[in-house]
Every structure is written in structure tokens, then in C-alpha cells.
Amino acid sequence: MALTSFNFLCFLAVVLVLYYIVPKRFQWMLLLVASYAFYLYSGVAQVFFLLGTTLVTYGSGMLMQKRRNRYKAELSAEPSMEKEKKQALKKKTAADIHKIQVLTVVLDLVVLAVVKYSDFAIKNINDVIKALGGSKDALPGLNLIVPLGISFYTFMAMGYVIDIGRGKYEAEKNPAKLALFLSFFPSIVQGPISRFDDVGKKLVEQHKLNYENITYGAQLIMWGFFKKLVIADRVAPVVSEIFSVKMFDKLSGTTMFFGMLCYAVQIYCDFSGGIDITRGVAQMMGIELPLNFERPYFSTSVAEYWRRWHITLGAWMREYVFYPIMLSKPMSKLSKKVKDKHGQKAAKYVPSVITPFIVFILIGIWHGANWRYVAFGLYNAVIVAGSVALEPVFKKMAEKLHINTESKGWKVFKIVRTFLILGISKILVKAASLKMALKTIVKIFTSFNLAFGSEMVKYGFDLGYKNNIVLGLAVLLLFIISLLQENGVKIRESVGKKFIVVRWLLYFLLLIIILVFGIYGPEYDAASFIYQTY
Amino acid sequence: MLDRIIEILQGIRDDIDYYSEDSLIDDGLLDSFDIVGLVSELKDEFDIDIIIDDLTPANFNSAESICALVKKLQDED
Numbered sequence: 001m002a003l004t005s006f007n008f009l010c011f012l013a014v015v016l017v018l019y020y021i022v023p024k025r026f027q028w029m030l031l032l033v034a035s036y037a038f039y040l041y042s043g044v045a046q047v048f049f050l051l052g053t054t055l056v057t058y059g060s061g062m063l064m065q066k067r068r069n070r071y072k073a074e075l076s077a078e079p080s081m082e083k084e085k086k087q088a089l090k091k092k093t094a095a096d097i098h099k100i101q102v103l104t105v106v107l108d109l110v111v112l113a114v115v116k117y118s119d120f121a122i123k124n125i126n127d128v129i130k131a132l133g134g135s136k137d138a139l140p141g142l143n144l145i146v147p148l149g150i151s152f153y154t155f156m157a158m159g160y161v162i163d164i165g166r167g168k169y170e171a172e173k174n175p176a177k178l179a180l181f182l183s184f185f186p187s188i189v190q191g192p193i194s195r196f197d198d199v200g201k202k203l204v205e206q207h208k209l210n211y212e213n214i215t216y217g218a219q220l221i222m223w224g225f226f227k228k229l230v231i232a233d234r235v236a237p238v239v240s241e242i243f244s245v246k247m248f249d250k251l252s253g254t255t256m257f258f259g260m261l262c263y264a265v266q267i268y269c270d271f272s273g274g275i276d277i278t279r280g281v282a283q284m285m286g287i288e289l290p291l292n293f294e295r296p297y298f299s300t301s302v303a304e305y306w307r308r309w310h311i312t313l314g315a316w317m318r319e320y321v322f323y324p325i326m327l328s329k330p331m332s333k334l335s336k337k338v339k340d341k342h343g344q345k346a347a348k349y350v351p352s353v354i355t356p357f358i359v360f361i362l363i364g365i366w367h368g369a370n371w372r373y374v375a376f377g378l379y380n381a382v383i384v385a386g387s388v389a390l391e392p393v394f395k396k397m398a399e400k401l402h403i404n405t406e407s408k409g410w411k412v413f414k415i416v417r418t419f420l421i422l423g424i425s426k427i428l429v430k431a432a433s434l435k436m437a438l439k440t441i442v443k444i445f446t447s448f449n450l451a452f453g454s455e456m457v458k459y460g461f462d463l464g465y466k467n468n469i470v471l472g473l474a475v476l477l478l479f480i481i482s483l484l485q486e487n488g489v490k491i492r493e494s495v496g497k498k499f500i501v502v503r504w505l506l507y508f509l510l511l512i513i514i515l516v517f518g519i520y521g522p523e524y525d526a527a528s529f530i531y532q533t534y
Numbered sequence: 535m536l537d538r539i540i541e542i543l544q545g546i547r548d549d550i551d552y553y554s555e556d557s558l559i560d561d562g563l564l565d566s567f568d569i570v571g572l573v574s575e576l577k578d579e580f581d582i583d584i585i586i587d588d589l590t591p592a593n594f595n596s597a598e599s600i601c602a603l604v605k606k607l608q609d610e611d
Contacts, residue, residue: 166586
């Protein structure tokens with residue numbers, strides 16, 4: 001059930017009415033039932049994966065908590081315990097907890113790998129066998145159905161297990177409450193990747209019907225619909241044609257560059273629009289989900305972009321991959337070695353250059369099983385690590401060229417530069433294969449045709465005069481709103497303060513725009529979300 | 535100790551007034567690379583062991599909170 005479908009809106013209306021009718025202590029239980037009903041709609045077999053992950057996560061959390069409680073009891077039973085004995089006890093407890101933690105995370109990863117990556121691995125093994133003279137397709141593919149949202153809920157489950165292992169908070173005693181955290185229906189489709197100590201608590205709190213939450217939530221949902229239906233789904237067919245294999249020889253590099261820009265707009269509106277709907281739905285129930293986007297295309301560097309795009313995945317990676325690697329003993333040893341040989345500065349840069357490669361390759365693979373995603377990760381890592389390593393060089397260059405790095409012009413230049421660098425990485429995501437992606441990138445720099453619009457008309461995938469105007473105006477509106485937000489204007493609060501007639505006129509205007517200009521498929525259902533497949 | 539910590543911080547980024555700034559992390563003034571650099575220098579300078587659990591915004595939002603963290607870790611040793 002897509003978040004933009006008519007069925008979902010009906011489902012949401014029923015859940016909302018019931019949510020505020022039932023006694024408040026039953027609200028979270030209703031959400032759990034609704035979440036599993038929503039999930040069952042996507043397939044019965046898939047529920048077993050979600051249930052399995054939930055049970056393993058719950059059991060693991062309880063085991064770690066029990067072990068930690070035993071340690072505390074031992075300490076309080078013997079207040080005058082010698083320091084050495086105390087330290088030995090602490091070490092033993094940490095080791096036991098660590099074992100449970102590692103085992104659970106490995107199990108989570110194995111399930112994710114088998115479901116999501118086994119066919120990719122089998123295909124590559126088959127290619128090697130074939131290259132060595134063996135038969136074609138020596139190993140049969142498993143063709144497993146990837147359960148809805150598995151990449152999202154598995155990461156949330158792993159975050160929970162690691163947090164309990166670190167003693168950040170106590171394990172949840174009620175398995176149903178943990179089940180709700182992992183299955184909450186608006187966010188299971190494409191995130192955000194929430195944390196238990198934040199969202200887990202909010203989900204089980206009691207919520208009163210609040211006018212502000214309902215209207216602000218509804219505004220966010222409408223804005224999400226606008227981004228997804230009016231912009232993303234309108235531009236989608238153009239992007240698909242430009243990056244299709246059959247069109248590659250026919251189109252110029254300039255058209256492909258235009259396709260790259262369109263795809264940047266499409267994927268942002270598709271993903272952030274979906275997240276707006278998710279956050280809006282949750283807000284209507286009084287639950288605040290974490291931000292996942294903060295106008296990423298206004299970033300002045302790729303590193304900053306990754307702090308503003310898919311924020312919760314970036315935060316997850318920082319917390320559970322980046323810091324642990326950077327602060328690990330092997331990395332400290334390496335730093336010390338480099339420091340002895342090449343000095344303090346080099347020692348600082350070596351881990352900062354190595355770690356992005358691990359983090360970004362993981363981010364790439366998280367998106368899917370394909371060499372294109374590995375290349376996408378590598379590309380981002382090279383840019384981020386390169387900018388860290390070359391920072392002093394860039395600083396000196398700016399000084400020598402007398403560039404005022406505080407000026408607005410320089411900032412705009414950096415924003416455009418970052419956007420274009422990221423555009424290239426998006427080709428790696430969109431193209432049919434890694435080979436096609438590389439060929440497309442080369443073509444952009446070698447084949448020019450300023451009248452690229454005529455190419456689109458010639459091959460029949462131009463949107464037409466009216467659609468082009470709608471798209472242009474919609475993107476302009478998105479840009480203006482984003483620019484206002486970038487300058488600190490809180491749009492929903494500002495609209496909320498307007499005179500009631502003006503306020504409602506604005507709501508109706510946006511609703512009419514969505515209804516009239518939204519792109520709808522068969523039975524008025526919109527296309528599914530791109531990130532739903534990750 | 536506070537002065538030495540501010541010296542280290544200035545070595546990482548010299549355009550921040552560390553005496554008054556109290557949202558180094560919340561306002562994104564220091565990024566994760568800066569934090570890792572800072573942690574390794576603090577480890578060497580004060581002979582302490584900083585672990586991931588210590589990497590909370592509250593511990594790194596100001597020079598004073600960093601100083602308090604270092605003192606706490608020294609006491610634990």
C-alpha cells in the first residue's frame with residue numbers, strides 16, 4: 001500500500017479516528033495492530049522476517065540486560081570489593097555482553113545479506129565460473145522476495161542491540177512495544193531510521209488530540225504529496241527515457257546532463273516527499289519522527305550534503321560504523337605509526353581518509369546489490385576523503401587567488417559545484433549498469449547539443465508545453481520555499497499565523513494543485529517510491 | 535587544563551571563540567572528523583581513554599564540557 005495511494009488515505013483516516021477514540025492507554029496497541037495490518041497488506045510471508053527480527057532483537061536485548069543486572073547485583077552484594085576483582089568482573093561482563101551483541105548483529109546481517117544480496121553474489125560467482133571456462137549460470141539464483149523495509153527495520157534493530165550492549169539505556173521488557181518501534185507503519189516503507197531512546201518512547205506515550213499537530217501534520221503530508229505527485233512522478237518518464245539503454249546512442253551528452261539534473265530533482269522530491277508524508281502522518285498522532293532532510297542541495301560540500309541528505313542513515317553510520325572504526329585500537333596503532341614516521345598532521349589525516357571509504361562503500365551497498373552502488377560509494381568516499389586531505393591546499397589556493405571565502409558569490413559557487421559533483425554520482429545510481437553509467441558520464445563531457453529539447457521532441461518523450469510549464473513552476477515553488485526555510489523562515493508556523501481565510505485558501509490551493517496536477521496511475525494510485533526498494 | 539584544551543581546539547579550527555561558544559556540536563561547528571582529531575589529541579595530552587559512549591553532544595558542546603569530561607575520565611583512572 002503506497003503512502004500516496006487512495007487506500008492508504010482511507011486506512012489512515014480509520015486509524016486516526018480510532019486512535020483518538022480508544023482510551024489513551026490503548027493507543028500504542030492500536031498502532032501496533034495497524035502497523036501489522038499495513039505490513040500484512042504487502043504479503044503474509046514477509047511478516048515472518050519482521051517477526052523474526054523483532055523476536056531476536058528482543059531476546060538479545062533482554063539477555064544483555066540480565067547479564068548487566070547480574071553484574072550490578074554482584075557489585076552491590078559486595079560493596080568493599082577489591083579494585084582488581086571489580087575490574088575483572090567488569091571485563092568479564094563486558095565480554096559476555098559483547099558476545100551477545102556481535103552474535104545478534106551478525107545474525108541480522110546474514111538475514112539481510114541472504115535476502116538482499118545472495119542473487120548478486122551468485123551472479124558474480126557465475127560470471128567467474130564462466131570466465132574460467134565453466135558453464136553459464138552454474139549456480140541457480142534464489143529469487144527471494146525482499147521484505148518491505150528490511151534495510152530500514154534491520155538497521156533500527158541493530159542500533160537498538162548495540163545501544164543496549166553499550167548500556168545507553170535499559171532493554172525494553174515488553175516485546176510488543178519493541179515490535180511497534182520496528183514496525184510503525186508510516187516509517188517502515190522508507191524510514192527514517194529511528195532510534196529507540198527517541199521514537200520508541202514517543203510511540204508508547206499517550207497523546208491528546210491537538211489542533212496544531214493535526215493541521216501541521218496535514219500540511220506536511222500535502223507538501224509531500226506535492227513533491228511526489230506533481231514533481232517527481234511528472235519528471236520520472238523523461239528521466240527513464242534519457243537513461244534507458246535504447247536511447248544511449250541517439251542522445252547527446254547535453255540531453256544526458258539535463259537528465260542528470262532532472263533525476264536529482266526527481267529523487268529528492270520522491271524520497272523527501274515520502275518522508276514528509278511519513279512525518280506528517282506521525283505528527284497527526286502526536287509523534288515526532290526525526291528529520292531526514294535539511295535542504296541537501298544547498299550544501300557547500302559533499303560531506304555537508306551527507307549530513308543533510310538521508311540524515312538518519314548518515315547518523316546511524318556515524319554512530320555505529322564511523323566512530324567505532326576511527327576510535328578502534330588498530331586505527332589508533334596506525335595513527336601512531338604514521339605519527340612517528342611522518343608527524344602529527346599526517347597522523348590526523350590517515351584515519352580521516354581511510355574511514356570514509358569503509359563508510360561510503362557500506363552506504364552504497366545499503367542501497368542495493370549492484371556494482372553501481374559500490375561505485376557510488378567509492379565516488380563519494382574519494383570526494384570526501386580527498387577534500388579532507390586537500391583542505392590545506394584549497395585554503396592556500398584561495399589565499400593566493402585572493403578569493404573572499406566569506407562572500408555570497410563564493411558560497412553560491414560552492415553550492416553549484418557540490419550539486420554538480422553529486423549529480424555525477426546520481427548517474428551511477430540511475431543508469432542501467434555500471435558500464436552504461438561510465439559511458440554516460442564520458443558522453444556528458446564529450447558530446448554537446450544546446451538544442452537538446454528538440455532531441456526529446458524527436459524521440460517522443462518531451463513532456464509537452466503545458467507539462468513543462470507546470471513542472472517549471474512547481475520546481476520554482478519548491479526552490480522558493482526551500483530558500484525561505486534556508487533563511488530561517490518556518491513555513492508552517494508562518495502559514496498558521498495567517499488570517500483564517502488566507503490560511504484555508506492556501507491549504508485549498510495546494511490541495512487543488514495536487515489533485516489537478518498530480519500524476520496518477522491506474523485506479524488513481526501513484527507510482528511507488530524509489531527508496532521503498534532499498 | 536581549560537586553556538590547554540582551548541589551545542588544542544584552536545589547532546583544529548581557529549575561527550571559533552571557544553570561551554563563549556556552547557553549541558559546538560549542536561550548531562555543527564565541529565564535524566565528526568574534527569571530533570576524532572580532538573579525541574586523539576585529548577587521549578595523548580591527558581593520558582585518558584575516551585570511548586564511543588563518551589561521544590555525546592553534551593560532552594563536546596563547549597570547551598568547559600570537554601574539560602569536565604577529561605577531569606571525569608582522569609578521576610575514573
